[in-house]
Amino acid sequence: MEILAPAGSLEKLKYAVVYGADAVYAAGKDFGLRAKAANLSNQELIEAVEFCHSHQRKLYVPVNIFAHNRDIDKLTEHLKFLQEIQVDAVIVSDPGVFSLVRENAPNLSIHLSTQANTTSYKSAEFWYNQGVERIILARELSFNEIIEIKKKVPGLELEIFIHGAMCISYSGRCLISAFLNNRSANQGLCTHPCRWQFSLCEESRPGQYFPIEEDKRGTYILNSKDLCLFEELNKITVAGIDGIKIEGRMKSLYYVANTVRIYRAAIDATNQAAADQQVASHIDWSLLREELNKVSHRQWTKGFFYGRDNDSQSYNNSTYQRDYQFLGEIVKVFDLSQSPLKGIRTSIDKDADDKVVVEVNVRAKFEPGDEIEFIFPDYRHDKQITVTQIYDLENNVIGQSNPNQSVRLIVSGHFPLAGIARKRIASPSRNHADDHI
Numbered sequence: 001m002e003i004l005a006p007a008g009s010l011e012k013l014k015y016a017v018v019y020g021a022d023a024v025y026a027a028g029k030d031f032g033l034r035a036k037a038a039n040l041s042n043q044e045l046i047e048a049v050e051f052c053h054s055h056q057r058k059l060y061v062p063v064n065i066f067a068h069n070r071d072i073d074k075l076t077e078h079l080k081f082l083q084e085i086q087v088d089a090v091i092v093s094d095p096g097v098f099s100l101v102r103e104n105a106p107n108l109s110i111h112l113s114t115q116a117n118t119t120s121y122k123s124a125e126f127w128y129n130q131g132v133e134r135i136i137l138a139r140e141l142s143f144n145e146i147i148e149i150k151k152k153v154p155g156l157e158l159e160i161f162i163h164g165a166m167c168i169s170y171s172g173r174c175l176i177s178a179f180l181n182n183r184s185a186n187q188g189l190c191t192h193p194c195r196w197q198f199s200l201c202e203e204s205r206p207g208q209y210f211p212i213e214e215d216k217r218g219t220y221i222l223n224s225k226d227l228c229l230f231e232e233l234n235k236i237t238v239a240g241i242d243g244i245k246i247e248g249r250m251k252s253l254y255y256v257a258n259t260v261r262i263y264r265a266a267i268d269a270t271n272q273a274a275a276d277q278q279v280a281s282h283i284d285w286s287l288l289r290e291e292l293n294k295v296s297h298r299q300w301t302k303g304f305f306y307g308r309d310n311d312s313q314s315y316n317n318s319t320y321q322r323d324y325q326f327l328g329e330i331v332k333v334f335d336l337s338q339s340p341l342k343g344i345r346t347s348i349d350k351d352a353d354d355k356v357v358v359e360v361n362v363r364a365k366f367e368p369g370d371e372i373e374f375i376f377p378d379y380r381h382d383k384q385i386t387v388t389q390i391y392d393l394e395n396n397v398i399g400q401s402n403p404n405q406s407v408r409l410i411v412s413g414h415f416p417l418a419g420i421a422r423k424r425i426a427s428p429s430r431n432h433a434d435d436h437i
């Protein structure tokens with residue numbers, strides 16, 4: 001079973017792979033339904049294919065807009081290009097785009113996007129007979145319905161969403177953003193107005209708005225919780241699902257890395273536990289589960305997994321829960337004796353043997369005295385340190401790190417590359433802004 005990770009940029013794609021994704025989905029600059037993500041240029045797509053394939057991972061490219069006539073010529077060129085660079089599949093939802101792939105890029109595998117709303121085995125069978133290799137099922141399906149589709153169309157690969165934001169609208173078929181903001185969700189431009197506050201207006205009294213108050217801040221009648229099926233992984237694995245997808249091409253590098261590594265660890269542990277019960281007793285599931293809470297998220301729901309869930313709506317707020325802040329990523333690690341900081345005396349360099357210097361690309365401020373954590377692809381390597389001194393790249397001691405700056409820290413122990421720094425927030429924030437850095 002593949003773990004599919006979102007990548008809104010080439011950098012996030014690399015972190016997704018290094019942190020354990022089997023496949024990454026990342027779009028080109030056009031046609032990929034996440035217009036506000038950075039997305040990848042053609043040159044970056046070439047690099048992405050090389051990076052994924054050199055790590056024995058796959059790259060799937062969403063081409064899941066509902067195309068207009070004006071899109072067809074450019075789209076045709078894009079599909080030919082994707083075939084030429086040998087991406088592993090394209091993800092489509094529009095039958096017109098589907099036939100363009102067959103006519104112009106016949107060697108491309110086709111995955112059917114969740115936007116196509118496949119909700120029955122007849123629909124799945126139809127698309128399978130057309131040549132679709134995999135279907136990303138609608139989020140509105142229960143586990144029993146998914147199993148039935150698998151049994152009735154056994155040759156078809158099935159992928160389901162396992163984690164991330166949900167649309168209040170049926171499989172993203174939504175006009176709210178287009179109507180209120182002139183930015184169509186079906187063109188990848190959703191501004192998420194379903195999270196806004198709404199009032200009641202009686203039809204014959206235009207201009208008179210009656211507040212709908214669920215609490216003192218207002219109402220959230222269209223505000224879905226976030227999906228998390230972590231506890232259902234065992235069931236999903238046994239059922240023979242081919243791919244589990246993490247939502248979030250707009251989310252931060254930290255979100256992608258931490259979420260991917262936890263599902264990676266959980267699936268590996270599930271597989272090991274199936275082979276050896278002794279292993280099962282050594283897995284700290286609650287620690288893994290807790291890690292998922294350390295990335296900003298809304299309240300959790302299991303969505304439609306057990307059928308219609310009246311608890312999938314967040315009625316009491318539309319805010320994100322954010323207990324940790326993403327501080328930056330390690331870009332270099334030096335032995336202290338080899339590093340530019342060699343010879344600098346600090347309060348911690350008395351036993352220089354196990355000291356290393358880490359260079360961090362800073363995203364958010366930290367300062368001496370802060371307790372910060374470094375996470376790594378294998379969660380068992382995670383480390384916590386107290387910041388003593390911070391150096392800039394000219395080896396000057398500085399009072400704090402600032403965003404978009406590179407700084408160096410002297411630390412103890414083994415620090416693999418690709419580490420990510422985070423800090424527990426003293427007063428966890430509950431706000432409307434997600435962690436999109």
Ligand code: SF4
Nearest residue numbers: 167168174185190194
């Ligand atoms: S406005 Fe909300 S429900 Fe509609 S497409 Fe955007 S996220 Fe989904």
